[in-house]
Amino acid sequence: MSRLVVVSNRVADPRKAAAGGLAVAIRDGLQQTGGIWFGWSGKTVDASVANSHNGVHTQTVGKVQLVTVDLSQQDYETYYLGYANNVLWPVFHYRLDVAQFDVRFGSGYRRVNQLFAQRLFPLLEPGDIIWVHDYHLIPLAAELRAMGCRNPIGFFLHIPVPPPPLLAAIPEHEWLVRSLFAYDLVGLQTEADMRHLFDYAHWEVGAERLTDGYLRAFNRTLRVAAFPIGIDxxxxxxxxxxxxxxxxxxxxxxxxxxxxxxxxxxxxxxxxxxxxxxxxxxxxxxxxxxxxxxxxxxxxxxxxxxxxxxxxxxxxxxxxxxxxxxxxxxxxxxxxxxxxxxxxxxxxxxxxxxxxxxxxxxxxxxxxxxxxxxxxxxxxxxxxxxxxxxxxxxxxxxxxxxxxxxxxxxxxxxxxxxxxxxxxxxxxxxxxxxxxxxxxxYDVHWWRKAFIEMLEESVRETG
Missing domain, CATH: 3.40.50.2000 (Glycogen Phosphorylase B;)
Incomplete structure (x- = not known):
């Protein structure tokens, strides 16, 4: 059975029943296969520390390694407060009126995703399945691929996908969607989200829509499917x-x-x-x-x-x-x-x-x-x-x-x-x-199992 590597903005102890959210959703999968849960520690430190290997922290919880990295204050302000929460969150929730498009935010967002990839890549093993979560980390697979990662990588977006005209309001929108094509499978919450992404890919980047939810663009084939997340x-x-x-x-x-x-x-x-x-x-x-x-x-x-x-x-x-x-x-x-x-x-x-x-x-x-x-x-x-x-x-x-x-x-x-x-x-x-x-x-166990099975199937079908 392949080891599972989960990547999200924040990491929680999967043993705690009261953790809620993503911790409940992936707890059983991590405990069954063993693996890594990787993300930000929630701490900000001096930039020299954040950019050194001293910024990596590891805690072993049963068969799971919780691995976290620290961020500099500048990266926190541009990646998290700036791009994630002042650009992506409002636009994806249809609120262009409160979005703030600042070029510094995009630079910080790319820099932190590169940092995550640099810290995660040495920890990966050839058989690992990588599951990346949410809007903070859309370009992570592209950064890992650039380093030579050939593992199956899936992405799940926990927030809505806006209609194409709203998504296109983001100055870096084409780069952002191009980044999705580095994944093997993109999971969305609803059929409506799928329609919005398909329409954007067709009209904005000329993607070819194939059968069974596959899209072809940028010399990559991507599968997209809806997996409504549930609870236990x-x-x-x-x-x-x-x-x-x-x-x-x-x-x-x-x-x-x-x-x-x-x-x-x-x-x-x-x-x-x-x-x-x-x-x-x-x-x-x-x-x-x-x-x-x-x-x-x-x-x-x-x-x-x-x-x-x-x-x-x-x-x-x-x-x-x-x-x-x-x-x-x-x-x-x-x-x-x-x-x-x-x-x-x-x-x-x-x-x-x-x-x-x-x-x-x-x-x-x-x-x-x-x-x-x-x-x-x-x-x-x-x-x-x-x-x-x-x-x-x-x-x-x-x-x-x-x-x-x-x-x-x-x-x-x-x-x-x-x-x-x-x-x-x-x-x-x-x-x-x-x-x-x-x-x-459609409980949380169905959600996790269905996503992982489709990711493995998609990798087999596309070679």
Whole structure:
């Protein structure tokens, strides 16, 4: 069995069940085959140290080596804050208005990808399968190929692919997409993402579309496929029954025994549609007054990239909107919105999900959004809550039994929330059962296995 080498911007200890995200997704694969998880340490150091081999740190965890590199402050500012989070993140989430195109950012992005390749290449063995993750590392395979790497290399993009005109707004867009052709397989979240990439490749670089998702351009053949990422459904459901989950559920049910809870769990990010969600809540209270003193929205907005200006603006906007709705509608014994700008421990979230009648997962644009799936997995199947889901989240492509909404339409979103709050038990059970069947079928184990199998198949077919 081939050894797996995972490369991502950050590295987490795969032993920790509460690590979440990518750690949960790849943990079993790394433990089965052994291998390396390589990425940034999260530390910034003097440039002379970052550019020396002293900047490499290795920790052995069972059969897995966690290998990290430090970055200089300049590289952190240009590669991470600059290109990744001020160019790629906003453009890929359809927000050209907040993107900052600075030539220094692109230089730093290339430099750090070269640094990653230089540090990773000596660690590779001939039989290794390399799996690179997300927008921080799009050119990594091209850098490895330039050094002589012939290993199978796959790439998975966790965020959306924008339509061709938006992607072409990036000054280095052709170089960026050319870099993708150094991979053997590119995995995307949705069929819509695939269409956008195919259309770009056809119109902008003249790529030839072959059968079975293959593209031919730049003297390379690339396979593209959709792999909607999932969660470990059984593990998350078990967390709901564990001590911390049960304790959170009991506390919420006791404190809100006379209320119906609505829940939003997000990072504080302009892609998540948080202001629009508060406006929908205001519309609900205005037009369905029976929800006053009865429905409470708990909105968790974990801190995110707070050293970027756009996030300061969003935080001030949320403070204002939440203060206004509570001032206009709140009573001494009830507030319509409880806004929490801090992290909540992952082990406590399942209990909070289970105590909630409605989950509001209403991003303006999202690659997938695993909160939607976690909410479903945490529910009591005999008395489940209702998922209100943005049609612009990747999860909407296959979670059809959720109540799908346009987050830009406060009126329509409020109508969906009202429907969710008043939905009969039989309909709630039927919808939840169908949604659970989907997330169990396309869980995180399916995602990892399907990607690796297609990567191996693609390498065999193209030689």
């Amino acid at each position: 459904v059984g593990e998350f459901a078990a967390m709901a029954d564990a001590r911390e989950g049960v304790d959170m559920f009991s506390r919420m049910r006791a404190e809100y025994s006379r209320r119906q809870l609505l829940l939003g769990v997000d990072r504080l990010d302009y892609s998540k549609g948080l202001p629009q969600r508060i406006r929908a809540m205001r519309y609900l209270l205005e037009h369905y007054p029976e929800n006053r003193k009865r429905a409470t929205l708990i909105q968790i907005a974990a801190p995110s990239r707070e050293d970027l200006g756009a996030y300061d603006d969003l935080r001030r906007q949320m403070d204002s909107l939440c203060g206004a709705i509570n001032g206009d509608y709140g009573e001494l014994d009830w507030m319509p919105v409880r806004y929490i700008h801090r992290n909540v421990a992952r082990r406590r979230l399942p209990g909070l999900y289970r105590a909630s009648r409605v989950a509001l997962v209403t991003p303006l644009r999202d690659g997938m959004n695993l909160v939607a799936k976690e909410f479903l997995a945490a529910q009591d199947p005999e008395d489940p809550g209702v998922l209100v889901l943005s049609r612009f989240a990747g999860a909407a492509e296959h979670l059809k039994q959720a109540l799908l909404v346009n987050p830009y339409d406060a009126h329509g979103a409020a109508e969906a929330i009202q429907r969710a709050l008043t939905m009969p038990l039989g309909e709630r059970v039927e919808r939840h059962s169908a949604l659970m069947a989907t997330i169990r079928k």
